[in-house]
Amino acid sequence: MAEWLPIVGQGMILLGLVFISFGVYAVLRLNNFYARMVVTSKVEAMGFTTVTIGAMILVGLDIIAVKLLVILLFELLTVSVSAHAIARSAWNSGYHLPPPPEPSGD
8 A cells, every 4th residue: 555655646746736737727818807816716725735635645644744734724724815805905996897798689
């Protein structure tokens, strides 16, 4: 079983990097600030979580894994709050969505 742990850990890190890559692509494709905000907060949480869990698997039961777990918990607690604070600040400062386009009468 111990010989599979490095493969599983590296696979988790690779999966996290794939999540982050999809997030970068989505941010480049979306043209709305609020849509980008949602994508970055969700993808960042998912990508960081899988990369950190993969690193915890690679280091094994060690004090480093405990430190990574604490960092992961603080990150998961703060990512949604910070995204909400940034979006609320943008809304309060007057950055609103443009109205949707009128439907064509075809």
